[in-house]
Amino acid sequence: MAKVTIPVSEQAEQFQISPDYVRISMAAAIELGLKPGRIERASCDCINLLQNYPEGCYANCTYCGLARERPGLPEDNTFIRVGWPLYSTDLIAERIAIREAKKEVGRVCVSQVQDHRANEDMMEIIRRVRLKAPQVPVAALVSATLLNEAKLLEIRAAGVDIIGIGLDGATEEIFDEARGKKTRGPHKWDYHWEIIRMARKLFGPMNVNCHIIVGLGETDRDLFNLFLQLRNEQIAGYLFAFNPEPGTATQDLPRQPIYRHRRVQLIKYLIENYELSPAAITYDAAGGLLKLDAPLAMLDEAINSGLPFMTNGCPDRHGVMACNRPYGSYRPSEEYRDYPFVPTAEDVRVIREQMCLDEVWAA
Amino acid sequence: MSNTQEFKIGADLFSIPADRFYGRDNHMWALYDHVTGYATIGMDSLGLASLGDLAYVSLLPVGTKVERGESLGTLEAAKMTGDLTSPISGEIVERNDLTVRNPALVNQETYTNGWLVVIKPSDWEHESKQMVSVVELPDWVDAELVRYRQQGWID
Numbered sequence: 001m002a003k004v005t006i007p008v009s010e011q012a013e014q015f016q017i018s019p020d021y022v023r024i025s026m027a028a029a030i031e032l033g034l035k036p037g038r039i040e041r042a043s044c045d046c047i048n049l050l051q052n053y054p055e056g057c058y059a060n061c062t063y064c065g066l067a068r069e070r071p072g073l074p075e076d077n078t079f080i081r082v083g084w085p086l087y088s089t090d091l092i093a094e095r096i097a098i099r100e101a102k103k104e105v106g107r108v109c110v111s112q113v114q115d116h117r118a119n120e121d122m123m124e125i126i127r128r129v130r131l132k133a134p135q136v137p138v139a140a141l142v143s144a145t146l147l148n149e150a151k152l153l154e155i156r157a158a159g160v161d162i163i164g165i166g167l168d169g170a171t172e173e174i175f176d177e178a179r180g181k182k183t184r185g186p187h188k189w190d191y192h193w194e195i196i197r198m199a200r201k202l203f204g205p206m207n208v209n210c211h212i213i214v215g216l217g218e219t220d221r222d223l224f225n226l227f228l229q230l231r232n233e234q235i236a237g238y239l240f241a242f243n244p245e246p247g248t249a250t251q252d253l254p255r256q257p258i259y260r261h262r263r264v265q266l267i268k269y270l271i272e273n274y275e276l277s278p279a280a281i282t283y284d285a286a287g288g289l290l291k292l293d294a295p296l297a298m299l300d301e302a303i304n305s306g307l308p309f310m311t312n313g314c315p316d317r318h319g320v321m322a323c324n325r326p327y328g329s330y331r332p333s334e335e336y337r338d339y340p341f342v343p344t345a346e347d348v349r350v351i352r353e354q355m356c357l358d359e360v361w362a363a
Numbered sequence: 364m365s366n367t368q369e370f371k372i373g374a375d376l377f378s379i380p381a382d383r384f385y386g387r388d389n390h391m392w393a394l395y396d397h398v399t400g401y402a403t404i405g406m407d408s409l410g411l412a413s414l415g416d417l418a419y420v421s422l423l424p425v426g427t428k429v430e431r432g433e434s435l436g437t438l439e440a441a442k443m444t445g446d447l448t449s450p451i452s453g454e455i456v457e458r459n460d461l462t463v464r465n466p467a468l469v470n471q472e473t474y475t476n477g478w479l480v481v482i483k484p485s486d487w488e489h490e491s492k493q494m495v496s497v498v499e500l501p502d503w504v505d506a507e508l509v510r511y512r513q514q515g516w517i518d
Contacts, residue, residue, distance in 0.1 A: 026415075026441045026442065033373055035416070036412045037413070037442060038415065038440070039442040326442055332441075332442055332443050332444045333437075333439050
């Protein structure tokens, strides 16, 4: 029988667990000088941290590189494709403080995985970061399944001003298939919404965000209805582009065509910023976008700004988007899915070509 | 003269061996074999330090003729892409497919097993004089460190 062994270079990481150790996104590691490298056309203004346990994550989301039942060992797995290097929490906190002294760090985000230690350890990670960098805004990307009102209040008392929740699936059916009971995972749609609304009540309007993955099998109608609901409840929606992770259950699921992603980005922006009415959108029998009835001036203004096509992310202390996740869901050699900077006029030209809006725009 | 020029970026120590020539701007090295008349080509550690860990490498096929300054392949690091620019003109006679399969080799064994291609130079005598030689190495490394820091490419 083949024997599975962990490479020597990675064995130490089995014992370097949170809260004393934490993973950091590659872009943030580059930004803090922990890893060599450059980020093409962008900087990384949000330091994203992820808890580390030998078991990875006890949830079982079909698209995630940290899934419990994903083939391979947890240390082989990657979160959003590029490896997240592991460092001591204190070292990262020191680097954040050093960077703060030179130039403001936009934000720090501490992400939970599904683990019984995750709540307590997240509080300790936040405490250590704020000890060294008391002014830096901190967001918590939480696992709703682990939380209740008391725990949300503790997180708020620790200085966290924004809560992120990975809803990921746009409907209950998609959620159950990708994250819930059909995956033998612990997550429940209704409980996620209970926590989202509880967090919205405790943290205030637009200080709670839902992550939504485009490309898990949902229709355009599902997405736009969700955007309308989020707008009405003053909850932020952050789009992510599905990008199949090798070794996961969805590794063979194709990515969404770029035209669809662009149209979804645009209509989300119109709903959020121009109060686009549901009546302006017509669907085909399958729930796909058939016609968009919006004034040309509105479309031109929105598209030419480039803003609909930027990464959705938490703001810095001045209200400017900080969490731009450069090349987080596509390779740097591929076309941008979300732009980690304001698209230039040339970028907008490319976006217009990709979007093929004339096919659905009702003049 | 030392066999290796060493420099630090943050806490990390890097080296640039003095036994080969370096492209002034592209940080590609060329190690000439006087017996075969061929030059092995790779990327130096300062260039790599500014890029980060390579995720993908592609190389042009054997038999391709390249001019100095032209692309002999492409690279993709975690958060950026770029061309691998040939420091000399000539014909690619061998390429290191190990680096295509395992790009980390370029970072880890930069001056040995992390080579990229072997080129049969068309004008080594002339073009090697336009590259950085052992005599210029210390000043060039110092100047490049300043330039890279000014660009914000390294700490």
